[in-house]
Every structure is written in structure tokens, then in C-alpha cells.
Amino acid sequence: MRYSLFNVIVNGLTKNRFAERAWRDPEPKPEYDVLVIGGGGHGLATAYYLAKNHGITNVAVLEKGWIGSGNAGRNTTIFRSNYLLPGNEPFYEHSVKLWEGLEQELNYNVMASQRGIVNLIHSDAQRDVYVRRGNAMRLAGADSELLDAAQVRTLLPFLDYDNARFPIKGGLLQARAGTARHDGVVWGFARAADKLGVDILQNREVTGFTRGPDGAVTGVETPRGTIKAKKIALAVAGSSSRLASKLGLRLPIESLVMQAFVSEAIKPLIPGVFTFGAGHFYISQSDKGGLVFGGDLDGYNSYAQRGNLPVIEDVLEGGVALMPLLGRLRLLRQWAGLCDMSMDGSPIIDIGPLPNLYLNAGWSYGGFKATPASGWCFAHTIARDEPHPLTKAMRLDRFRTGHVIDEKGVGAQPNLH
């Protein structure tokens, strides 16, 4: 069924008695052309673009829980392409372009809203850095605009502009950045992939792999049986090392948790997203009215999917210092997601490192914005057995050859990226 206004009215009047489920719940076939492990945004987008762009429809997506139960439901829903390095920026700009047409593409309301992002500037040195970044963005075809303090004040009048330590001197604006509905994105990709014949298999955790005599990966074992596949693609974010260890692989990844927060709902206040890089704080407002914000990683390796209090205190201190009215609001919820922090803070999309295996990992804490382009480029990599031109720099062997993409320049220390 194609969603439309007519459809909404009919299903509304008939109280959804005749509504179809959004995607099937099929029994797995014995063998697939491509098996994508991980039913998050990246895995579902990969399956969708395999079917849409490459005509490969004998595809299954395996998810250990339910669609939307992992990081797809734990992020802060921002998309943007304000990166610096040439290995990253064109890829993220392609992602923003895909976000711009995603609703029409998927026939699903992902609530993508280009409300803009402002990175605040507090010193001359920081302005230099953001001028450079803004120019790098423009060189890759993205939009960027340097704002002075008065322009920032027009956009965000409620900030503390005369803070003694961090006075606001301006900002870097990317007007085409924005937010989207996180669940809508995975539901939309799942439904659109299913319509093209992809099997979405929920509640099937991969417990092991079957291997051929040459070491090639030939299938996966789940508690409900073995599934064979010609190609197997890993897109499991924070669990990448856990699955890779079942194949005897070690990855340049450490898993850490990052917390996010939402306040009680208030009337529209924040027009877009803004970031306080100097104080480790960023915030936006959801369409429901809650202020959605976050800050730094909990700085040590963890698979706990929960955070600790010191980081909560640190994030809230940063927020209240910049935006004093935040102190009058009540915190509604707090949660944490598992981040696959790579050794240079940039992602890995590659063929291998074993025959029939494809790897999509290391998104660190920035995977949501990459969802459509990650699927686009990973599908290309799987279908054609060659890297997509936009992800040529994101290969696994960059750590061996020294071509790391270290946006922050902190070296192989994942908790600092």
C-alpha cells in the first residue's frame, strides 16, 4: 500500500481495521545473495539500496532485537555535513542530499526538517578553526555561513553572550543541516526495503558463523537455525568487535557509551541545533517540544548501554552555563547508546577482511546522520566488490598504511574523539 493523504483519511475513518502491517515477518529462506547483520538504520538502508540501486533483492536483514531497539532509538536525530577532512566531507554532504529527498524516496514521513546547525565561537582561535572548516565544507559543495555575534543573537537570543570564560563571538551556520524522526527513519527504510522483496528477520541474534574450507564466511548461526548467504555484511555498530571476535578478527574499535537527555516539553524555543564545542554540549528541540541534548562520551570502555552520573553533571553544567534558562526545566529522560569508537574517530566501510565478508563499522558517535549515505555506499561496495568513490578513504587498511582520517587530531585514543 502506498501511503497518501487519501490513505490516511480512509484508514482514520475505518480505525485502521484495513491497514496493512508496514513490513512482513517472513520465515528465512535457506540461502540469500546478501545477508546484512544488524537491523539498524545502516543495515536497513544498505538492504534498501542493494534492492533499489543494484537490483539485488534476495537479501535479508538480521536483527537481534526489534527494529529501532538499538542505536537507531538512542541518538539525538541530527543530520549535518560540517566536517573538515576530504576523506569525510563529500560523503557526509552526499548524506545530507539524500536526507533532503528521503521522504519522497521512501514514501514515509521521516520528519526530516532542515532547521540548521550553529557551532558557537568563543575565541579568535576558534573562529580561525571554523573559518577553515566552513571553507572546507564549501569546497565539497556543502553550504556554510560565518555568523557574527549579532547574527547569532538574532537566531538564539536566550544564550548567555557575556559569560566571562566563554563569551559568544559568533558561529558557523549550516542552514541545510537538520533533524529527523529517528524511529521514522528505520521504519521507513524497513518498509521500503520490504516492498522491494528484502526479508527483515527480527529477534534473530547471530551466535556464530559457518565457514568454508578457504576461510570464507558462508553463513550465520542463530538460535533458530543456520542461514546461508553468498555475501555477508556486518553493520552492527557497538557490537562490531563482539561479532568480529567470532570470526577471529580484531578491529581498530573500542566500544564506549554516550548519553543523551530530553527535558519536559515546552513551547517552540530553539530554532535549530546549536553546539557548544568548548563546553561539550549540544542541543535541539524535538517537534514534541522536549529539548534534546548531549555532550561527551562516558570516557571509558563499556558495553553497559547506560551512563554514569559524573558525565550527566558535566553535560548539564555546560548547558546551564551557556543557556541559563535550562536550569528552570525538568529533565524527563536520560539514556545511553553503545558507540563503536574507531581509532581515528572516522568510519570503516570496506570489503573483507575475510572472503564474502563486508564491514561497516566505526561510526563512533556520529552514525545517525550518515544513515542514507552509509547504506548507499555500502550497498555499492557489496554489489560491485569495490569501494564507492565517496568511501575510498574509509577503508580498513588505512590504519596499516597511515592514512587515518583524524578530524580531531587526537591519535589512537578512542575515548578522546
Place this chain on the structure above:
Amino acid sequence: MLIPCPYCGARDAEEFSYRGDATPVRPDAAAPDAAEQFHDYVYLRDNPAGAFRELWYHSAGCRRWVEVERDTLTHAITATRFAAEGRRA
């Protein structure tokens, strides 16, 4: 999270700086395959979900390096020792 420092006793984790995995050992730079060994040492990690040996620096305390055995699923700490002792173990 409280980390039992072998010198200072149980202290808030905020007093410590985090280094990470305690198991990689710096390879011999003169080895014929030193480049490969250094790649493994600098970049590749076991990243286990469960028991983990890691290094913390007690920067706001005794300023000693401490090796902590911690469960990455529960954050429960089972043992701590000075890093130099851990290296000898």
C-alpha cells in the same frame, strides 16, 4: 564509580584519567616485522564485552598508574594493582 587505588583506597573515578586496554605490549622496534607489530599494538583491540584489564592514571591522587580489572557490561571492579606489577604478572 569508585576505583580502589592500591595506594589511596577507594576513590571516585573522576580523580583518574583513562588510558585504555592494559594488554597491548610495545613491540621491539628492531624486529623484522616491526611495522606490522606496531599496527597491531597501536590500533587493534580485543574490545571485550565482559572482563577487561585497563589502565587508569590517578592524576588527582597519588599520580600512580593503576591497572584495573573491570567488567565492561556491569562496570563492577574485581581487582586493582599498580600497573608496574600488572606488567610483571
